[in-house]
Amino acid sequence: MHEFALEMMDITKVFPGVKALDKVNFNVKKGEVHALVGENGAGKSTLMKILDGVYSSYDGEIRINGEKVLLRDTNDAKKNGISLIFQEFNLIPSLSVAENIYLGRLESNKLGVLNWKRIKESAADLFQALGFNISADAIVENLSIAEKQMVEIAKALSINARIIIMDEPTAALTQSEILKLFKIIRELKCKGVTIIYISHRLEEIFEITDTTTVLRDGQIIDTVKTCNTSKAEIIEKMVGRSIDREFPVCQKEIGETILEVKDLIRKDVLKEINFNLRAGEILGISGLVGSGRTELARTIFGADAVDSGELKIKNKVVRIYSTLQGKKNSVALVPEDRKDQGLVVNFSVLLNMTICNLKKVTFKNLILNKRKEKLVCGEYIKKLGVKTPSMQQKCINLSGGNQQKIVLAKWLFADADILILDEPTRGIDVGAKFEIYLLMHEMVKTGKSIIMISSELPEVIGMSDRILVMSEGKVKGCFEKKDINPELIMKAAIG
Amino acid sequence: MIKSENIAGSMDRFFISKIRYIFQNYAVALVLIAIVILVSLYSHSFLTIQNFDNILKQISVIGILSCGMTLVIISGGIDLSVGSIVSLAGVIVINQVNTMGVLPAIIVTLGTGALLGAISGLILAKIKGRLGEAFIITFGMMSVIASLTMIYSGGIFQQGSGTGLFGKIGLGVAPVIIFIVIIVITQFLLTNTPLGRVIYFLGGNIEATSMSGINVSFYRVMVFTLNGITAAAAAIVLTSRVGAASPAAGTGYELDAIAAVVVGGVSLSGGRGSMINTVLGVVVMGVLGNALNIMNISSYPQNIIKGIIIILAVGIDIWNKNRQWKV
Numbered sequence: 001m002h003e004f005a006l007e008m009m010d011i012t013k014v015f016p017g018v019k020a021l022d023k024v025n026f027n028v029k030k031g032e033v034h035a036l037v038g039e040n041g042a043g044k045s046t047l048m049k050i051l052d053g054v055y056s057s058y059d060g061e062i063r064i065n066g067e068k069v070l071l072r073d074t075n076d077a078k079k080n081g082i083s084l085i086f087q088e089f090n091l092i093p094s095l096s097v098a099e100n101i102y103l104g105r106l107e108s109n110k111l112g113v114l115n116w117k118r119i120k121e122s123a124a125d126l127f128q129a130l131g132f133n134i135s136a137d138a139i140v141e142n143l144s145i146a147e148k149q150m151v152e153i154a155k156a157l158s159i160n161a162r163i164i165i166m167d168e169p170t171a172a173l174t175q176s177e178i179l180k181l182f183k184i185i186r187e188l189k190c191k192g193v194t195i196i197y198i199s200h201r202l203e204e205i206f207e208i209t210d211t212t213t214v215l216r217d218g219q220i221i222d223t224v225k226t227c228n229t230s231k232a233e234i235i236e237k238m239v240g241r242s243i244d245r246e247f248p249v250c251q252k253e254i255g256e257t258i259l260e261v262k263d264l265i266r267k268d269v270l271k272e273i274n275f276n277l278r279a280g281e282i283l284g285i286s287g288l289v290g291s292g293r294t295e296l297a298r299t300i301f302g303a304d305a306v307d308s309g310e311l312k313i314k315n316k317v318v319r320i321y322s323t324l325q326g327k328k329n330s331v332a333l334v335p336e337d338r339k340d341q342g343l344v345v346n347f348s349v350l351l352n353m354t355i356c357n358l359k360k361v362t363f364k365n366l367i368l369n370k371r372k373e374k375l376v377c378g379e380y381i382k383k384l385g386v387k388t389p390s391m392q393q394k395c396i397n398l399s400g401g402n403q404q405k406i407v408l409a410k411w412l413f414a415d416a417d418i419l420i421l422d423e424p425t426r427g428i429d430v431g432a433k434f435e436i437y438l439l440m441h442e443m444v445k446t447g448k449s450i451i452m453i454s455s456e457l458p459e460v461i462g463m464s465d466r467i468l469v470m471s472e473g474k475v476k477g478c479f480e481k482k483d484i485n486p487e488l489i490m491k492a493a494i495g
Numbered sequence: 496m497i498k499s500e501n502i503a504g505s506m507d508r509f510f511i512s513k514i515r516y517i518f519q520n521y522a523v524a525l526v527l528i529a530i531v532i533l534v535s536l537y538s539h540s541f542l543t544i545q546n547f548d549n550i551l552k553q554i555s556v557i558g559i560l561s562c563g564m565t566l567v568i569i570s571g572g573i574d575l576s577v578g579s580i581v582s583l584a585g586v587i588v589i590n591q592v593n594t595m596g597v598l599p600a601i602i603v604t605l606g607t608g609a610l611l612g613a614i615s616g617l618i619l620a621k622i623k624g625r626l627g628e629a630f631i632i633t634f635g636m637m638s639v640i641a642s643l644t645m646i647y648s649g650g651i652f653q654q655g656s657g658t659g660l661f662g663k664i665g666l667g668v669a670p671v672i673i674f675i676v677i678i679v680i681t682q683f684l685l686t687n688t689p690l691g692r693v694i695y696f697l698g699g700n701i702e703a704t705s706m707s708g709i710n711v712s713f714y715r716v717m718v719f720t721l722n723g724i725t726a727a728a729a730a731i732v733l734t735s736r737v738g739a740a741s742p743a744a745g746t747g748y749e750l751d752a753i754a755a756v757v758v759g760g761v762s763l764s765g766g767r768g769s770m771i772n773t774v775l776g777v778v779v780m781g782v783l784g785n786a787l788n789i790m791n792i793s794s795y796p797q798n799i800i801k802g803i804i805i806i807l808a809v810g811i812d813i814w815n816k817n818r819q820w821k822v
Contacts, residue, residue, distance in 0.1 A: 303706060327708025341706045344699035346766065355696060356707045358689040368687050414708070 002066035005030040005163055005194040006051075011060035013046055013218075015427075020046040021058070022218045028163070028211075030065075033185060033195045035205040035226065038215035039238055039457060044198055047215070048165050052084040053077040064163075083156035084165040089148050093141035098123035100140055101155045126154050130184070146177035153184065157193075164188070165196040170204060171290065182208050200288050200494055202231045214238055232487065239457050239486040247462030248434065250441040254465065255279035257315075258449050259331075259418055261300070264309035269295045271473045273309070277418065277451060280444045284464030285453045287493050292473035293453045294336060297420045300451075301333035302326035313418070327356065332416030334407050336423040336453075338400065342407040345396040349388050352395055352406055353377045356414035380409040384439060401432025408439060419443065420451045425459065437463060457486050469493050522811060523759055523772075527779045534786040541789050554781035555670035556733045558774070560752040562674075562681045563612075563725030565773040568756050569685070570718045571626060571698035571765030575633040576615060577726040577752060579640035580608050581745025584730035586648040589740040592661045600661075605727045611640060612723020613716055620712035625701075626764070637749070648742040655738045665736025673732055677725060682770035684721075694718055698765025754801065755780045758808040764816065780804075 006028040013021040021043045028034045038044050049055050051062070053071040062069055064080050071077050077084075091100045098120045099106070108114045123136035132150045140148060149169060156164050170178045185195060185208055197209055205212060206226060214221040214237040221237045259277040264270055270292050277283050287293050298304040300311065302320040311318050313329050320326050326333070335341035343352050354361050354373050361373040377391050384405045388398055395403055404424060411419060421440070425433045440450055440463065454460045460467055461484050469477045469492040477492040517524075535542035560577055567574045584604045591600035615636050619629055655661070663669060685691035693714045696704040705711045729748075734740045759776025761768030780801070787797045 322710060323705055323708045324710045332708075333706065335706055340700065341703050344696055344703050344766070347695070347699050351692070351695070355692070355704070355709070358692060362689060366688065368689065368692065370687075410707070 003029060004063070005065060006196075007061075007063040007066075008047070008051070009061045009063070011047065011050060011058055011062075013043075013050060013055060013058045020218050021050075024060075024215070024218070024220050026213060026220060027223075028194055028196060030194055031189060031192045032210040033189060033197055033208055035209035035212040036196055036198045036215060037200075037202070037205065037212060037234060037238060039455065042215045042238075043218040044215055045167070046218075048084060048167065048196070048198070051077065051082055051163075051165065053082075078159055078161075081160055081162035082165070083159065083161035083163070084167065085149070085152045085156065085169065086167055089152055091140045091148060091151060093139075095140060096136065097134060097138050097140060097143075097151055098136040100151060101126070101158055122158075123154075126158055130154060130157070131187070132184075144177075146173050146180065149173070149181065150184070153188075157188075161193070163194045163196065165198070167198045168200065169197070170199065170201060178204070202234060202494060205234075206231070235487050235490045239490060247459075248437050248441060250444070252280050252441070252445050254281050255447065258313065259300075260310075260312035262310040262312070264296070264299065264311070265307045266295060266299055266304065267307050269473055270299060273473075273475055275468055275475060275478065277449050279417075279447050279449055281465045282440065282444055282450045282452055282463055284460035284467040285451060285470060286455075286457065286460045286467055286489050287470035287476075289455065291470040291493070293470050294422055295473075296470070297333055297422050297451070297453060300326070301331050301420060303333065327414060327416070330415060330417040332356075332411035332414065332419045334404070334411065334419065334421045334424060336426065338403055338407060338427075339396075343395045343403060345403070346394055348392045348394055349381070349386070349398070349406060350374065350377045350391040353380060353391075353410055354413065356410045360413070376413060380413060384409050384412075385435060399428075399432065401428045401435065404428060404432075404436060405439070408436075412443070416448070418449050418451070420453070422453045423455065424452060425454070425456070457489060460489070461486060521760065521772075521775065523775050523779050523808070527775065527782060530779070530782055530786055534789065538789050541786065546785065546789075550778075550781050550785045551668075551671045553785070554777050555674040556729045556736075557748065557751045557755060557780070558674045558777045559677050559725055559729040559732060560748055561755045561773050561777050562677045562770065563722035564749075564752045564756050565761055565768065565770060566681060566685070566694055566718050567722045568753070568761050568763060569698050569765060569768055570694045570715065571701060572619065572629040572715070572718065573626060573633065573753065573763075574612070574615060574719060574722050575630065575749050575753075576611065576636035576640055577722065577729075578745040578747055578749040579637045579644065580611050580723060580726040581730040581733065581748050582740075582742055583611075583640050583644040583647065584608050584727040585734040585740035585744045586644060586653045586742055588661075588727075588731050588734050589653045589655050593656050597660045601731060604731055605724050608723040608725075608727025608730070609720045610723065611636070612719040612721070612726070615723075616716035616719025617712075619719070620715040641743075641746075644742045648740075650742055653740040653742075655734075655740075661735055662738060663735070665732050665734070665738075670732045670736065673728070677728065678770050678774060681725075685769060690714065690717060695766055698762075698767070700766075751780070754805045754808075757812070758804060760808070760812070762812050762816065763809060764812075776808075 004027050008024060008026040011021050011024040024047060026047065036044050046055065050058050051071065053074045053076050056072045062071060069080050071080065101123050102119050106114050107118050120136045127134055127136065132154065134147055134150060140151065143151065169181060173181060188195060199205060209226045211223060212226045212229060212234065213223040214234060216238060256279055257276045258279045261273055261275050264273040273296060285293050295304065299306050302323045302325045305321060311320060318329050320329060339345050350373065354376060359365050361369050361376060363369055374391065381388065386402050386405045386409065388402060395406060425436055428436065444450055452463060465481050467479045467484055467489060468475055469489055471493055479488065540546060564574065564577065584607060587607055588600050588604040591603055615633050618632050622628060624632060685694065693704065693709060697711060697714060701711055730745065733744060755776040756773050757763055757776070758779055759772035761772045784797065787800065
């Protein structure tokens, strides 16, 4: 018998402009629960997607039970006994539990008529063997999240999965459901199933896993026996890197409060958010994906409706119920999803540049002044250093950094004073990142204010004057520049 | 020597890329030229001024309809209710001309078209619908408006009260002039006004447009309202020319208009195209119909040919788009 259930050797995966994984060696022993931890963007998802056959092009070798395998698609992964349980389930809500489990391989007789009795029986048998208390007839959409997860696990086992990857399995579970899940994991372990457990919640890792691997910037930092390490040590390994010189220095003055957020509530998403923002300030918002950061940004901008609470901009209470209102109150949102929300990528640089403030390039608000439009566009291309062959170039043909500059430019042209930047440097290479940071400094020097949401701790720490940490829709802490340290933020974010 | 060869080479490349551009954007113009050449070889009565005068008059009504439809399709929508609007506007205008006079009747009719378009636009904006929803909602509107027309007219053919001022709208070259004026207005709207710019953005990416602080609902309602107005205008021209209005006069017109727009090369997925495309499409469909008539091809095979051309046009559009996306 081979010692390792899974060996991933020298795995390298390059996306345009970003090296997501760099010679990663990830080995998992048979029958163990192996934790994979790291910040957002460290490469965990990429590594697991390679294992699940989602990304078929990569460098390196994968062995299962010591045998080299090729994982070209998810079917290959399934054949090799690998099953990935995503944060969002792959179940069809309107179908029954039994149908979901055997979807795609429903048993039928020679005439093609399905044998429902057999299908239901085998689902029921499966649940009994696992000790799950779910009816095979239940419709998936009526199940709780924990139950849906059990269905996913049963589905994985029904195709003889020997390696199950769980991505943030406890994210939406209550405490008692988590205990139930752990019981199931231990039983699976006894049956010899290998589990890769991805979670941000470190205490869980100490409770359930045998080995922990820390991934950072696409590289394996360390693989240790979980019982031989500590929470503090893992956090240090997750974030520990030198953060000087990655960010420009800025001399500026911070002025009066420009935005006040009071008891902002959006049902199920934001819970009594309070904070303020001063002129010339960069306020960083840190927190895990799903902590309500993006939702907060969208609510202030007016892209999502607010349930209750008060917004004060320049000492005036405002009601922002649409993006137009947001714009009129000089709030801008540079969205995380640049290609689908920030720009119309199939349109030219010129068209995208002026769309937020068309009035300014018209005769009497009625007729477009195309000469002025071109002048404006040229001016902003120069000002922000956008590298494009011409104004007529379609944005889709530009690099991520240049696209981001255009999104920033269009809001500068719209005279926004409060800029909310959601992951402003995601998918942008190092050089362009620095340029974006410089632009941010330019903006705050002229008295504008920035709220920067980022998953990259060093970026938040390097750029912000203050940092707000969010978790589960709440503000979990607010740190002044002098008090900022990565461990503190990580602790607040993990809750 | 070497230098001149280089210039020749780059000129070649320039022409090749130019030709490719024309092929991609105006393939239909080439189809038009081909039809004209082939049919004029076949029949001497085809390439005559009289015949072309004929064609122009025939295409005016669908042409006017297509102008509004172009706006809707560029904005990423579609409107199946315009045929019904033509029917309803036709019976309204002929009755109102008889009772309240020409100018008030025209204003009331255009207003009705605007209102009906606005209703479709408003529903679509409220439910934040996309192309699929637009199909179904305007399909529903089509049925509602067709029934309203039947109720209003009692299902009876509405006779006008003879010639007079109203009859002049559909007379001689007047429909062609109205068509051209509407083309010029819509093209100016599209390329030279903020409204036109936003129409392209709606079709390009409605989410990104909304995230640019633009009230997308308002603009969507505007687009459908304008489309309702052009539909009513088409009805006025048609009714004037015929001198009477059938409560089913516009049946099927929406498909002719959509076909013309799409055949001309306006992208069904929105964000691309101009009035040049639409005019080309209208002319091609008109010339094609005329040519088939001249060649004595009966209406059933004619419809098969038209159907194939529409399917081809959508195919070419998707093919073009996929090529672009690949970059």
